[in-house]
Amino acid sequence: DGGITQSPKYLFRKEGQNVTLSCEQNLNHDAMYWYRQDPGQGLRLIYYSQIVNDFQKGDIAEGYSVSREKKESFPLTVTSAQKNPTAFYLCASSRDRELETQPQHFGDGTRLSIL
Amino acid sequence: AQTVTQSQPEMSVQEAETVTLSCTYDTSENNYYLFWYKQPPSRQMILVIRQEAYKQQNATENRFSVNFQKAAKSFSLKISDSQLGDTAMYFCAFMKWMARAQKLVFGQGTRLTINP
Secondary structure, X not given: OOOEEEEOOEEEEOOOOOEEEEEEEOOOOOEEEEEEEOOXXXXXXXXXXXXXXXXXXXXXXXXXXXXXOEOOEOOXXXXXXXXXXXXXXXXXXXXXXXXOOOOOEEOOOEEXXXX | OXXXXXXXXXXXXXXXXXXXXXXXXXXXXXXXEEEEEEEOOOOOXXXXXXXXXXXXXXXXXXXXXXXXXXXXXXXXXXXXXXXXXXXXXXXXXXXXXXXXXXEEEEOOOEEEEEEO
16 A cells, blocks of 8 residues: 555654654655644644755744655654754655645654653 | 634534534635645544635535635535544645645644534
């Protein structure tokens, strides 16, 4: 079955530590996205990538970094500069524009907590 | 910038009743899409229904239907014959294309509880 795999499901970060969240898709989608969800709130866009080796900042990119070396993979690094990293992180992907727009497909998420 | 507002933080109805969730949005775009997503306790994001702004006819998916009022920038979701499995957070979302990627803007969500 095609889909998006996020790992790990739960992640703990110590103060001053960088951590990397994995996102892999086998849907052959061109675009990939990272969202952050805080309790009782909607999703906010962190970064997105339209093609390999290209990515753009979203609405809340400070303290995060990404890479897109392969079409299938879009890892997110939460750096020590992100002072409030505790949240639920969702990865998504989508196909390029075509006659019938298809909505984004989401992974199952990673919950990040501070130790 | 686009904004999406869901004015009902929580709602609760009895099983088999009909419930309507409200959503308004603000945009200067003419071509866009609107979605309702469901997020159950498992935290998965599940697409419930979609509406293309250029279509006047309201979208329907089984027990789910929308009332899309483009001029008023309103996009409400009606759930008929509600079931216990409908209990979840519901998010309204606005989408426009940015070259080859989608810009999705979410509302803050409505927590819906269906009581037996």
